[in-house]
Amino acid sequence: MSFEHSLTRLEQIAAALDREDLPLEEALKLFEEGITRLREANAALADAEGKVRTLLEQAEGVLEVKE
Amino acid sequence: MTGPGATAGEALSVHDLTSAAKDVLEGAFPKLWVRGEVSGFKAYPSGHWYFTLKDADAQLNAVVWKGATFKIPAKPSEGMQVMAYGQLTVWPASGKMQFSISQLMADGEGLWQKQFDETKARLEKEGLLDPARKRALPRFPRTVAVITSSEAAALRDICSVIHRRHPGVEIVVIPATVQGESAPDSLVAALELLGRWVRGESAFRGEGVPAPDVLIIGRGGGSREDLWAFNNELVARAIAACPIPTISAVGHETDVSIADLVADLRAATPSVAAEHAVPVLADLRANVAQLGGLMADGLQDRVDRGARELRNRADALTQRAQRVSERRRARLERIVTRLGQLAPRAIEKRRALVGRLAAALEGRSPLAVLGRGFVVARDADGRTLARRAAFAKGSSFDLLVQDGRVRATTDSVHADGPHLRTDA
Numbered sequence: 001m002s003f004e005h006s007l008t009r010l011e012q013i014a015a016a017l018d019r020e021d022l023p024l025e026e027a028l029k030l031f032e033e034g035i036t037r038l039r040e041a042n043a044a045l046a047d048a049e050g051k052v053r054t055l056l057e058q059a060e061g062v063l064e065v066k067e
Numbered sequence: 068m069t070g071p072g073a074t075a076g077e078a079l080s081v082h083d084l085t086s087a088a089k090d091v092l093e094g095a096f097p098k099l100w101v102r103g104e105v106s107g108f109k110a111y112p113s114g115h116w117y118f119t120l121k122d123a124d125a126q127l128n129a130v131v132w133k134g135a136t137f138k139i140p141a142k143p144s145e146g147m148q149v150m151a152y153g154q155l156t157v158w159p160a161s162g163k164m165q166f167s168i169s170q171l172m173a174d175g176e177g178l179w180q181k182q183f184d185e186t187k188a189r190l191e192k193e194g195l196l197d198p199a200r201k202r203a204l205p206r207f208p209r210t211v212a213v214i215t216s217s218e219a220a221a222l223r224d225i226c227s228v229i230h231r232r233h234p235g236v237e238i239v240v241i242p243a244t245v246q247g248e249s250a251p252d253s254l255v256a257a258l259e260l261l262g263r264w265v266r267g268e269s270a271f272r273g274e275g276v277p278a279p280d281v282l283i284i285g286r287g288g289g290s291r292e293d294l295w296a297f298n299n300e301l302v303a304r305a306i307a308a309c310p311i312p313t314i315s316a317v318g319h320e321t322d323v324s325i326a327d328l329v330a331d332l333r334a335a336t337p338s339v340a341a342e343h344a345v346p347v348l349a350d351l352r353a354n355v356a357q358l359g360g361l362m363a364d365g366l367q368d369r370v371d372r373g374a375r376e377l378r379n380r381a382d383a384l385t386q387r388a389q390r391v392s393e394r395r396r397a398r399l400e401r402i403v404t405r406l407g408q409l410a411p412r413a414i415e416k417r418r419a420l421v422g423r424l425a426a427a428l429e430g431r432s433p434l435a436v437l438g439r440g441f442v443v444a445r446d447a448d449g450r451t452l453a454r455r456a457a458f459a460k461g462s463s464f465d466l467l468v469q470d471g472r473v474r475a476t477t478d479s480v481h482a483d484g485p486h487l488r489t490d491a
Contacts, residue, residue: 002207004206007354010355010362016365017361017366017369027365028366031363038358042352045348046235050229050236050237053239054240054241055212055239055241055264057269061269063260063263063269063271063272065274065276
């Protein structure tokens with residue numbers, strides 16, 4: 001699941017858990033899913049080093065990115 | 068006079084003379100600026116422009132060759148006051164003097180504004196500037212494409228702002244010439260390259276670099292002429308056709324280009340474009356952490372509420388159970404009490420009944436008849452002797468009378484006397 005999806009789902013789950021009429025069992029199920037999404041979201045935000053590359057077109061019409 | 072053309076015999080060819088005149092004229096007048104009014108403008112299919120520059124007293128044939136027209140933002144309007152830079156020359160083919168123009172400026176911003184307005188009107192008519200066409204930028208881009216000059220400060224600004232905000236975002240630069248004659252073609256080519264990558268139309272070698280989610284296209288500040296490529300109609304159309312959302316950043320805050328109008332978002336400067344393109348990583352982390360907290364709080368509240376509900380129900384049940392058993396006990400007591408009240412009466416009643424029955428039985432007892440003077444004969448075993456066959460001659464029996472017993476002996480037995488039915 002992409003970061004955007006994880007975050008959107010997290011927002012939905014947080015909102016759902018705030019609902020008065022949510023059955024307890026469902027609340028627990030949602031929370032469990034929320035933990036999974038939380039892990040995914042945090043993994044997506046883990047330290048990573050994005051690079052600056054240049055897009056080039058090779059002679060044979062092949063695109064390539066180079067640092 | 069001697070030399071070529073001095074005599075009829077030495078007459079020059081027309082070509083030689085006009086060529087010589089051309090040389091003389093070009094030698095006498097360096098390239099210069101001329102001011103005049105545009106009249107009889109005509110753009111030929113060949114791409115050259117012809118018109119007359121005139122004022123109140125004179126006129127001059129003017130030409131803009133195709134190659135030079137590309138540097139002029141728009142065709143001049145009829146009657147427009149212009150400054151033309153060019154070479155005074157002779158065009159041998161027509162034998163006419165003409166001014167060959169390489170630059171053309173209207174008073175003030177005339178031609179630029181004209182070109183801008185015309186291009187804008189055309190794009191508007193096609194709906195390319197419709198606000199409804201504007202796409203939302205991705206909230207979390209993984210790769211940002213940047214189309215600008217690879218040498219310029221604008222690119223360094225963009226990269227440093229992006230990585231300061233979010234060090235994990237990939238940046239892919241598609242270098243383009245951003246000013247001069249070749250700039251529009253170069254920008255269009257860069258946009259096409261990006262389109263082919265994003266649409267997967269070309270083979271791609273990129274070791275896991277995700278295709279861009281958003282494009283920044285632009286350049287730093289410069290003169291009107293420097294920024295001109297971003298008012299080019301073909302560039303505008305290529306931006307409109309870009310498969311990913313576009314942010315334009317051309318020049319400074321006060322410069323508005325056609326590219327700005329057609330892009331999904333206009334940023335005042337390249338740095339601002341970078342800020343729009345990517346979120347701040349720390350903010351994202353805080354956001355995720357906050358959602359986690361909200362979720363935990365939500366569940367905690369839900370569990371607390373559940374526990375409260377459970378407690379309330381247990382209390383209600385206990386109270387109900389108490390109420391129920393109290394009711395039962397009360398009922399039992401009432402029964403016992405009632406029984407207590409009923410029992411003696413019932414006993415009394417029964418006793419009375421027994422008395423009544425006894426009295427009734429008394430009347431029906433065969434012994435009761437003894438009181439009326441009858442006697443009953445019984446043998447030694449107590450059997451009642453009701454028929455004469457039970458009396459054998461000489462046998463003894465008892466006669467039960469009202470107040471006792473009489474021992475008797477059978478003397479004789481006779482068939483006469485009253486016959487009584489005693490089997491009732």
